[in-house]
Amino acid sequence: MEKLAIIDMGSNSIRFVVLQINDNKSYSFLYQEKESIRLGQGLTQTGELSDAGMERAMKCLKVYKHIMEVMEIQNCIAVATAAVRNASNGDEFLKRIYAETGVAMTVITGEREAYLGYLGVINTIAMKDFLLFDLGGASVELTLVQEGEPVHSVSIPIGAVTVTEKFNLQGNVDAIALQDCLKFVRKKLLAADWIKNLRLPLVGIGGTARTFAKMDQRTTNYELTKVHNYILPAEHFDALYTEITTRTSANRKKIPGLSSERADLIVAGAAVIKTLFDTAGSPELVVSGCGLREGLFFEYYTSYFHLPAPRFDDILKFSIRNFVGTLGGIVNESHCQQVTHTAGLLFDQLKDLHGYGERERLYLTTAAQLHDVGKIINFYDHARHSAFMIGHAPLYGLTQREQLIVSFIAGFHHGISRKTLRAYRYANMVTAEDWAMVRKLSTFLALAEASDITYEQVVQDIHVTTAENVAVAVITTAPGVAYNAADYEMNQLTKQFKKEFGISLLLVWK
Numbered sequence: 001m002e003k004l005a006i007i008d009m010g011s012n013s014i015r016f017v018v019l020q021i022n023d024n025k026s027y028s029f030l031y032q033e034k035e036s037i038r039l040g041q042g043l044t045q046t047g048e049l050s051d052a053g054m055e056r057a058m059k060c061l062k063v064y065k066h067i068m069e070v071m072e073i074q075n076c077i078a079v080a081t082a083a084v085r086n087a088s089n090g091d092e093f094l095k096r097i098y099a100e101t102g103v104a105m106t107v108i109t110g111e112r113e114a115y116l117g118y119l120g121v122i123n124t125i126a127m128k129d130f131l132l133f134d135l136g137g138a139s140v141e142l143t144l145v146q147e148g149e150p151v152h153s154v155s156i157p158i159g160a161v162t163v164t165e166k167f168n169l170q171g172n173v174d175a176i177a178l179q180d181c182l183k184f185v186r187k188k189l190l191a192a193d194w195i196k197n198l199r200l201p202l203v204g205i206g207g208t209a210r211t212f213a214k215m216d217q218r219t220t221n222y223e224l225t226k227v228h229n230y231i232l233p234a235e236h237f238d239a240l241y242t243e244i245t246t247r248t249s250a251n252r253k254k255i256p257g258l259s260s261e262r263a264d265l266i267v268a269g270a271a272v273i274k275t276l277f278d279t280a281g282s283p284e285l286v287v288s289g290c291g292l293r294e295g296l297f298f299e300y301y302t303s304y305f306h307l308p309a310p311r312f313d314d315i316l317k318f319s320i321r322n323f324v325g326t327l328g329g330i331v332n333e334s335h336c337q338q339v340t341h342t343a344g345l346l347f348d349q350l351k352d353l354h355g356y357g358e359r360e361r362l363y364l365t366t367a368a369q370l371h372d373v374g375k376i377i378n379f380y381d382h383a384r385h386s387a388f389m390i391g392h393a394p395l396y397g398l399t400q401r402e403q404l405i406v407s408f409i410a411g412f413h414h415g416i417s418r419k420t421l422r423a424y425r426y427a428n429m430v431t432a433e434d435w436a437m438v439r440k441l442s443t444f445l446a447l448a449e450a451s452d453i454t455y456e457q458v459v460q461d462i463h464v465t466t467a468e469n470v471a472v473a474v475i476t477t478a479p480g481v482a483y484n485a486a487d488y489e490m491n492q493l494t495k496q497f498k499k500e501f502g503i504s505l506l507l508v509w510k
Contacts, residue, residue, distance in 0.1 A: 003030070004300060005068050005076040006293050007061070009105065011040030011083035011137025011161050012265070013207065014057060016064045017293055018071060025305060026325025027297075031067065035060050036261050040083035040138040040161045049087045057093075058100065065101045077296050078105040081113055082138035082159060110155020114141035116295030117205050118150050119310055123298050124290040124396040125229055126315060131198055131280050134205040134291055135272055137161035137265075142192050145203075154192045158185060160208055163268035170264035171249045178245060181268065185275045198280045205291035207262060208269030213287040215240050215257035223426050226392070228289030229400055234277055237285060241270050316362075316397025320369055323393050330376045338457045340368035342448035347441075349464035350471065353501055354440050363402065364441045366395075367409035368448060387411030391426060404429055405438060412442035413449045415496055443493065443500050450489035451475075458486045470504045471497075483509050 002021040008014070018031035037056040039049060068076060084090040085107050094105050108116070117134040121127075122145070132143040138159040144152040164170050167181040189195065204212075213227040216236050244252060244266055253263045262269075276282070295310075302310040312318040324331050347354075347361050367390070374385025391407035398406065404426055416439060430438070451459045461476040477483045490507055497505040 002304065003071060003073045003075070004297070005064070005073045006296050007064060007076065007078035007103065007105070008293050008296075009037075009039065009057060009061075009078070009080045009084065011043070011081065011139070011159055012036060012038060013137075014039070014060050015293060016060070016067070018067070018073060019297060021301065021304060022325065024325045026322045027301060028326045031071070033060075033064070033067075038137075038161065040159070042165070043083055043087060043138060044162045044165045047087065048089045049083060049093055053083075054093055054096075058097070061097060061101050061103055065103060076103060077300065078103050079108045079292070079296070080105050081108060081292075082110070082136055082155075082157065085110070086138060086157065110139060110141055111153055113139075113292060114143045114153045114155060115150065116292045116299070117141055118143050118145065118153075119295035119298050120290040120292060121203055121205065121288045122148060123310075123312055123315055124294065124319075125203065125286065125288060126397040127201065127203065127286065130201045130203045130286070131195060131276070131282065132203045132205070133209075133273075133276060135160060135208050135269060136206055140189075140272060142189075142195060144194055144198070144200075152192065152194045156188050156191060158188050158272065160265040160269040160272070163271065164265050167268070169267040169271075173245050173267055178267070178271065181271050182275060185272055186279065189272075189275055189279060195276070195280050198282070200280065200282060202273075202276060202280065202282045202285045203288055204273065204285050205288050206269075208266065208273065209285065209287045210289065211258060211262055211266060211269075212237060212240060212273070212285070215255060218256035223429055224400060224404075226289075226400060227287050230287045231399070232285040232287060234283055234285075237273070237277060241274050244270050314397070316366065316395065319394060319396040320366065323395065324370070324373070327373060327376050331370075331372050332455065334457070335452055335455050336369050336372060338452045338459070339371065339445070339448045340365050342451050342459050342462070343368045343444045345459075345462040346444040346447060346464075346473075349462055349473070350444075350466075350501075353466060353471065353503070356437065356441075360437060360441065363406050363409060363437075364444060366398070367406045367413070367441070368445055370406070371410040371413040371445065371449065383411050383414050386413070401430060401434075405434060408435075408438045409442045409445055412438070413445045415446050415493060416442060440500050443496055446493050446496070447490055450493060451486045453489045454485050456481050458483050466503065468503075470506055471501070472506045472508060474508045474510060476510055 004019050006017050014035055014037050016033040019027055020030050021027045039053040039057055041053055042050045097103055097105050128148045130145050134141040136159050139155050139157050141155045143150050167177045210227050213230040216232050299310045343364050347364055370390050371386055373389050374382035377385040387407045387410055390410050391404050458477050458481050460478050463474045465472050494505045
């Protein structure tokens with residue numbers, strides 16, 4: 001077992017996270033702390049870190065050092081970004097940090113900052129082609145990703161803090177100052193002329209991007225509060241941008257989802273994102289809650305286990321395995337593998353009946369792998385607990401809507417129940433068509449679960465033939481294993497099968 005602390009000291013905020021790597025190669029977050037230190041405040045005018053900003057940072061770092069001592073953490077990766085990188089007294093400040101806390105902090109280049117943000121995104125969002133930006137207090141890092149690989153990357157010295165100070169945007173917005181700001185930002189961004197007319201989605205890292213997700217969620221009454229992988233259409237951004245830039249300073253603070261600590265920086269941050277939208281011609285912004293810190297961790301993790309690269313080929317498969325690994329052996333993996341196999345057989349054999357494709361098959365097999373995780377809360381009614389856990393688990397490779405669909409399928413793995421349906425807080429977040437799919441796929445999962453009721457992996461293969469009003473499932477069993485219990489449990493679900501698919505199900509064992 002290994003514990004690792006990561007400190008990310010930016011121009012606006014300082015973040016501290018503690019992770020644990022377990023002997024089974026799973027990892028989990030143990031602690032997180034974030035403070036707004038405004039380290040870059042005044043940097044534009046003086047070229048130096050202010051005494052007040054450094055004192056705020058030191059106060060946090062001393063607390064973090066104490067937490068590391070209490071948690072007996074020996075290994076700490078600490079990095080500083082644009083504010084320290086650009087300040088004339090940055091090196092002196094790092095020496096002071098080491099002298100007073102023992103934390104050895106490294107200044108990373110803008111290019112490395114961009115690469116770490118890329119690692120944080122590419123390992124947690126299933127996208128191949130996008131324009132990635134990481135907007136901080138004193139810089140924005142841009143990376144063009146094509147076919148999953150970083151093609152171009154640059155760090156541009158404009159950020160929410162520095163642009164706010166340069167154009168005095170923290171109070172009531174002056175229309176002329178805002179137009180000057182937009183012209184300035186556009187000129188700076190066009191240093192990376194490869195961003196013009198990309199027509200690719202934006203993927204945004206940083207507090208400004210997350211704030212826009214939160215504001216849009218409040219505006220649209222979005223029931224989930226999770227911002228990672230939240231999709232913000234361009235027209236939604238434009239509406240929020242107009243609201244932000246036309247309100248008075250006092251009224252701006254009343255916008256739902258906008259925190260008071262970011263209200264003075266949001267105009268400048270919005271101007272940068274607005275310019276990116278317009279210059280790149282992007283249709284949407286996908287918000288990432290993962291970035292530099294996760295990139296640092298993935299580098300460390302893959303090095304720790306001697307993996308070939310800090311990227312995972314199948315991020316959903318990796319995150320499923322990691323999530324299950326953190327549950328302390330509560331999940332019987334051989335049973336879940338058997339249920340997944342059988343559910344897949346039923347899906348494939350009845351494809352002509354349901355008409356779904358590979359994406360829907362992925363929903364089913366993902367639900368099958370995770371259908372028992374709710375046992376860690378309570379064995380009784382664990383299907384409902386599984387649904388809730390899956391809906392909120394750190395699963396990567398699915399959209400938020402898809403993750404909810406998977407959770408709903410798993411929630412019905414003992415059969416469709418009105419009681420379970422009533423318990424779904426997020427039931428209205430998917431369409432009626434989605435619910436019809438959930439009911440069909442959960443029927444396959446329930447049948448597969450019933451087929452392994454004794455945990456003996458009875459079913460080896462299934463071959464289905466369909467006539468006008470009946471589907472005949474010929475089930476090949478493992479040699480020497482009794483199938484009576486499986487036959488009884490599966491037959492309890494034939495009524496549900498007929499209701500969902502419109503034909504009867506006949507089980508034939510051999």
